[in-house]
Amino acid sequence: ATVQLSVNAQESSTKDCTPGEKVITMKEVSWHDEADDCWIIIYDRVYDISDFLDEHPGGSDLLLEYAGREASGAFRGSGHSAQAIRALDRFCIGELPMHERIFRKPGGYKLSDIPE
Numbered sequence: 001a002t003v004q005l006s007v008n009a010q011e012s013s014t015k016d017c018t019p020g021e022k023v024i025t026m027k028e029v030s031w032h033d034e035a036d037d038c039w040i041i042i043y044d045r046v047y048d049i050s051d052f053l054d055e056h057p058g059g060s061d062l063l064l065e066y067a068g069r070e071a072s073g074a075f076r077g078s079g080h081s082a083q084a085i086r087a088l089d090r091f092c093i094g095e096l097p098m099h100e101r102i103f104r105k106p107g108g109y110k111l112s113d114i115p116e
């Protein structure tokens, strides 16, 4: 059974990880690869989803496959709604250094460049 996200009410106030936010390397992210300490990378931003695993409508197992890893393609490929994209914000803890980014850098892909 899926559990409704409990964040819906707060979602209008989306916090954004803007430049100047904490810079976190992929190597650092890779240490956080367990159920009680789970970080993932989506579109060059780092998310601590430890407290979200049990809440995820797609289940925790799927998320754990990406623990400590890059998950942009998986996230995009699962056809997440705009609501799901907004739900990311509350878990954001930082962003990759410029040289490790593949989306949010000069000349990099923008979300809107990626076909559905």
Ligand code: HEM
Pocket (backbone or CB within 6 Å): 002, 005, 047, 049, 052, 056, 057, 058, 059, 062, 063, 066, 071, 074, 075, 078, 079, 080, 081, 082, 083, 084, 087, 088, 091
């Ligand atoms: C922090 C990251 C993520 C958040 C906030 C998130 C959020 C959500 C939400 C809100 C839904 C419900 C449907 C929707 O609104 O689109 C959903 C469904 C789903 N998610 Fe995620 N998701 C995340 C990461 C991932 C990742 C990395 C995968 C990897 C494959 C994944 C796979 C799925 C699947 C397969 C469903 C569909 C479940 C179903 O319809 O039964 N999600 N997710």
